Amino acid sequence: MMRKTRCATAAAIGLCIALAAAGCAGGGDSSSSDGQGTVTLWTNAMEGRGAQYWKDAAKAYHALHPDVAIKIQSVQNEDLDGKLQNALNSNSAPGIFLQRGGGKMQAMVNAGQIQALELADTDKANVGEAALEGVSIDGKVYAMPLDTQPEGIYYSEDLFKKAGITSAPTTMDELKDAVAKLKAIKVAPIAVGAKDAWPAAHWYYNFALRECSQESTQEAAKSLTFDDPCWTSAGEDLAELLETEPFQKGFLTATSQQGAGSSAGMIANHKAAMELMGNWDPGVIADLTPDKKPLPDLGWFPFPAVPGGKGDPTAIMGGAGGYSLSKNAPKEALGFLQFVVTKEQQEAYAEAFDTIPVNKEAQGVVTEPYNISALQAFNKAAYSMQFLDTVYGQNVGNAMNIAVVNLMAGKGSATDIAKDVKAAAEKG
């Protein structure tokens, strides 16, 4: 089947990777060692307006503080975590870097690799309590959040009209009704990229958000036991939704963001009507439309209410990341993070990334209808909950994602989810 030379090739590739890693780690070094006021920042914004925002911000900050130079380095999103891990472990991390939050951030804190941010009252006012809470561990803030990422269902208004759906679904029954109507006009009602697991798992997370009380989700984060029956109810709700066959044909092998056949691609090409996603989705969809422009009829509505659930029906799920400082980052690095949450910077950020800024004063620049809907829902929410695979850490989150895919593939049951998650908790 395979040749022995594979080893040699692998060794050669390994060598290249090692050299490349060493090369890029060398690049991120300057901030921590020279103390000349050069700070390196790693972001996953590769090109376009996003990357431009960071360059402009660095320039603007340099104009205000001529003795500090911020060096922006773009790292491919999928490569970022691995490179970062290598850099942190070899003590050559950039001063500022994109932080995914949750369990990964916890691991960095445990290893003493990042510093707590000493925020002034103005910073706290700029960012807002709710956003800071998402990136705090034991009362200390470890990352500077820049945008809020409320998750909900993105949908095509045109397809809804065509199917005769007059208003966005607010309950599960209305959603199922919408699914039936969309099937009648021969489009996939809901697109999901289950090959990546997490997009499918987000359906379960949102059901759990509706079924479980805030106390029990928080309790589970501490104890990592999932004995509350609501976890199983959430799985049963998902199984019930699956019976209506709401997802596109072959959803198990579909990716979420790559190409026209992905779930975002199907929304972009009007092959599917709905997709449950965080607020990065409009940007992804825009890249996949035939003319590479934003989808003009994109709308947003919050995850529908589930009858009998213990969670607050207005509660919303969202990501909470930001930018962290590595342990050797000079104090100028913190200055830059304080600078980017000020009003003008936040307005520029929101426009560059089509997103909702954390700074309430900057939220006036939000104009896209889907962002306005999301912002309204977010401001109305009784509480917000981070994505469960972030809250419960990589290990348990990964097991949860796998269990949900099993459920969707008909290989596992709702009760298996809590069981599998428990088994995973033993491993890490």
Next chain:
Amino acid sequence: MSDTLGTDTADGRQSQGTPGAGDAATSVPPAPPRAAAHRRGRARMRLEIAVLSAPAIITFLAFVIFPVALAAYYGFYQWKGYGEPTDWVGLNNYKLILTDPAFHDVLWHNGLILVLSLVIQGPLAIVLALLLNQKIRGRSTIRVLIFVPYIISEVIVGTGWSLMLQSNGAGNDLLHRIGLGSLEADWIADPDLAIWTLMAIITWKYIGFAVILMLAGLQSIPDEIFEAAQIDGASYWQIQRRITLPLLGPTIRIWAFLSIIGSLQLFDLVYIIWGQYVSGTAGTSTMAIYMLAQGRNAGNYGYGSAVAVVMFVISLIVALIYQRFVLRRDLRGAVTEGTV
């Protein structure tokens, strides 16, 4: 050294920089002249071997042995991959792996892929090799067609097949257009079909390598043997069964060995086509997929390292047993003693 060859002087004593040095200083009686030359030649040869093979050995140590040792070390810890590992858990990772039903699943899948690879590819490769060993028209074209998939990288192959086999992909579309719509299926995600889809792709991809090996083996059988058999009145089938197959033995055994090792380590095709989550539900996940999903993706680097060690040990045991019992005759005389 003054002279490179350590030539002997006429009286049989080795020429030395300072005459007589060493005679009195050492109580060792001078060695017989020839042996001394011999010994020095041998030392030189050892040095040469050391110098010439050092780069390869160092590279091998640094990129193969060291990571393996490191994985063994990490395997004893519960470690998240950030900072130094601190939580020693002894053999607990191994206990969890060996009792994890998901690991039993992937072991079974690996075993199935291994057996099916041998059973499907072996006979097919031999038949194709016999066919291509004849003088037939278009032989070289067929050879190229069979061998091309082996040349293409796994990632390209995987991406291509995965796009074609999607339920709304080209494969089903073709069936639909030629009126075989009833045969349309979810080739990738359907657990009853997935393993056969995988085997079909593996066969298509790796059969070329097997055929080339078998062809080389066939070429190495002397024609006189066939002639003699024909003169003795052996039929075509008798010749193949009693002469070709036994003489192909060494080739078949080596190919099977490579195939077994490859099956145990299969990763790329499955990862590209199924991904690490759906492969579990479709029944095509392998040990390497499990290692990635339970190690890197779960952030349990200690656990993942332990899985790597388990894989390494399984492959090693299989390889040793195979060499001991199957390849023993073929390897005899292959490893030569270093003589001077």
